[in-house]
Amino acid sequence: MKITTITLCAAVLLTLAVPVQAAGDPKAGQLKNSMCAGCHGIAGWRTAYPDVYSVPRLGGQHADYIVAALKGYQSGERSHPSMNAIVGSLSQQDIEDLAAYYESSYSGPAN
Numbered sequence: 001m002k003i004t005t006i007t008l009c010a011a012v013l014l015t016l017a018v019p020v021q022a023a024g025d026p027k028a029g030q031l032k033n034s035m036c037a038g039c040h041g042i043a044g045w046r047t048a049y050p051d052v053y054s055v056p057r058l059g060g061q062h063a064d065y066i067v068a069a070l071k072g073y074q075s076g077e078r079s080h081p082s083m084n085a086i087v088g089s090l091s092q093q094d095i096e097d098l099a100a101y102y103e104s105s106y107s108g109p110a111n
């Protein structure tokens with residue numbers, strides 16, 4: 001029993017110790033961005049459906065942060081109806097590509 005617990009703890013620690021890989025391709029990410037741009041790509045970082053509301057600015061954000069956020073929406077650790085719905089279709093590669101694209105595309109200060 002004790003050994004099982006120790007093994008489990010070691011496995012969890014090992015998983016946590018693996019650094020987040022942000023090996024995305026910004027060009028590929030740009031192509032995948034069409035399903036995000038309707039909300040995240042509008043100057044002023046607002047979108048209009050169903051009401052006008054603000055969205056976070058992603059351009060210039062760290063890729064690791066974006067990867068962590070998207071995985072959080074996938075796992076349900078973060079919850080937001082739009083984001084939980086959209087991340088369902090993303091693969092690990094999609095997430096890394098999108099993160100690399102957004103990191104490399106600083107889109108100016110929010111206004």
Ligand code: HEC
Pocket residue numbers: 033035036037038039040047054055056057058065066069070078079080082083086087090098
């Ligand atoms: C329908 C509008 C909409 C679409 C489409 C959309 N998002 Fe979002 N996104 C939001 C909103 C609103 C939030 C803020 C949610 C919250 O408060 O948790 C958000 C949050 C995020 C965050 C977290 C930002 C932060 O600073 O915490 C990331 C990363 C993100 N979106 C990436 C994407 C990507 C990549 C796509 C395309 C695959 C996408 N979003 C598509 C509306 C959208």
